Amino acid sequence: MGTxxxxxxxSLAERAGTRRLELPLEEGATVGEVRDRVVAQFPQLAPAVPTLMYALDEEYAREDAPVRPGSTLALIPPVSGG
Known part of the structure; x- marks a missing residue:
């Protein structure tokens, strides 16, 4: 097991009060499973889940993508700008 x-x-960082977490990683975990663990720790993030995008090791990823030990997973809410 790695991390x-x-x-x-x-807005996710604002709601959670942090920009970075280190979590233990269970073998075979997916992006969605890691996200669910973050939401369990910070329930105030739950409303954002349906619109999140994910980047795994700096490449966009789907919820079912496997996460390897040592990876970096970014949870990205929708953003707007002009």
Whole structure:
């Protein structure tokens, strides 16, 4: 078992009060499973889950993508700008 670094951006970081987490990683864990553990720790993030995007090791990823030990997973809420 290794660890995964989880980065929170924009409103997620504001709601959680942190931009970075280190979590133990269970073998065979997916992006969605890691996200669910973050939401269990910070329930105030739950409303954002349906619109989140994910980047795994700096490449966009789907919920079912496997997460390897030592990976970095970014949880990215929708952003707007002009």
């Amino acid at each position: 995964v670094t989880v980065l929170l951006f924009a």
